[in-house]
Amino acid sequence: MYFPVSHGEHAVRLGNEASISQTIKVKPGMWYALILGASRTCAQDEVLRISVPPQSGDVPLQTLYSPHGDVIAWGFRATSNVAKVILHNPGIQEDPACGPLLDAVAIAQFYPxxxxxxxxxxxxxxxxxxxxxxxxxxxxxxxxxxxxxxxxxxxxxxxxxxxxxxxxxxxxxxxxxxxxxxxxxxxxxxxxxxxxxxxxxxxxxxxxxxxxxxxxxxxxxxxxxxxxxxxxxxxxxxxxxxxxxxxxxxxxxxxxxxxxxxxxxxxxxxxxxxxxxxxxxxxxxxxxxxxxxxx
The missing domain is CATH 2.60.120.260 (Galactose-binding domain-like)
Incomplete structure (x- = not known):
């Protein structure tokens, strides 16, 4: 199966109930935004669950706003000096080749x-x-x-x-x-x-x-x-x-x-x-x- 990659040359597809994670250094009390290159791979109701415990949220990927792949941002507030970022596919699709496609991840810091x-x-x-x-x-x-x-x-x-x-x-x-x-x-x-x-x-x-x-x-x-x-x-x-x-x-x-x-x-x-x-x-x-x- 061919997957178009909008940012760079490589990407990660999250299959049924799959996750990737990384621990990053942050400043307690500061606001952050995860910036992701994300899109769906099939014409199904795909969802990307983003978690930075104790905060979590589901981002729907069903609607495509750009033919060249969407970039989304999800916000959180740091509660300690480290944060574990988890990207998870909570769905179980009939086609195991489906699932959210991630081709870039970045983070931005804001002042309140x-x-x-x-x-x-x-x-x-x-x-x-x-x-x-x-x-x-x-x-x-x-x-x-x-x-x-x-x-x-x-x-x-x-x-x-x-x-x-x-x-x-x-x-x-x-x-x-x-x-x-x-x-x-x-x-x-x-x-x-x-x-x-x-x-x-x-x-x-x-x-x-x-x-x-x-x-x-x-x-x-x-x-x-x-x-x-x-x-x-x-x-x-x-x-x-x-x-x-x-x-x-x-x-x-x-x-x-x-x-x-x-x-x-x-x-x-x-x-x-x-x-x-x-x-x-x-x-x-x-x-x-x-x-x-x-x-």
Whole structure:
């Protein structure tokens, strides 16, 4: 059986209930992201179980987002000075030749994100607002890095943010894509099934302003796009006509907080594919999210 290898010349296929592991040195309390070149080998519901005890999670590989193999990131927080990384195939497939295919593994270290302190307009309540802390591709990956669904804030590979959706979102870098600000941004590639959110510390009955930038990644993604933004009980729908050339715009709206914790949420209203590759999902880019109290 032939297996395409996207990164390098060699790979490991995990057969039924197979595992590989390695012990690495880490710093207690620091955030990390495992960055993996992973794909399925058969048209079956394959899953990769990633464990760094006591944390564990299942990454679905059924949906392929790139014809050249996907790169995924999975986050964890170190609890001691060593961590055992375990990659496991928990499934039992009818065809023993099936199973997750791994062709690259790397690790990135993050500092715990914090809001930007300041007075009034100088403050930003959003942690990691410009996505400058993220799983930048360490090995050769021109398709971005997928952030698996249901990644909570405490273990997210995107520090400060939660991926609450049923499908992945994509972390993109300025080396390979159009990024409005800085080095990183998020592409919402699966419509309403791609959702990012964050919980902010707010003051009840106080009014806040939220500003963010949307655009396209200059990757051939086209069409009438729309990002929906939610904060407390307020909603903003932002239309954007993408022609795949890297254009972007900045919008803002005000919302009133009702509790000392307020969730902000973003998702894409529609599904999109690339103009020259209708098998590759894509979507609007979001960057530079700023929330500050209104004076």
């Amino acid at each position: 994100p914090k809001p930007t302190r300041g007075w009034s307009f100088a403050a930003n309540l959003v942690k990691n607002p410009g996505f400058e802390e993220g799983p930048f591709p360490i090995f050769n990956s021109t398709n971005g890095v997928l952030l698996p669904p249901k990644q909570e804030d405490r273990v997210s590979p995107l520090p400060g943010w939660m991926i609450e959706s049923l499908k992945a979102v994509k972390f993109i870098d300025s080396k390979h894509f159009n990024v409005p600000f800085g080095q990183g941004a998020i592409e919402l590639i699966a419509g309403r099934e791609s959702v990012i959110s964050q919980i902010l510390r707010t003051v009840p009955n106080k009014v806040y302003n939220m500003k963010f930038t949307i655009g396209d990644a200059r990757n051939g993604c086209h069409g009438s796009m729309m990002i929906e933004a939610f904060a407390a009980k307020d909603t903003l729908k932002v239309p954007f006509k993408a022609v795949g050339k890297g254009h972007f715009k900045t919008v803002s709206f005000k919302f009133k907080a009702f509790e000392n914790r307020t969730r902000i949420t973003f998702y894409s209203s529609f599904y999109h594919t690339k103009i020259h590759d209708y098998g590759s999902l894509c979507g609007p880019v979001i960057d530079q999210v700023i929330v500050h109290p209104v004076a």
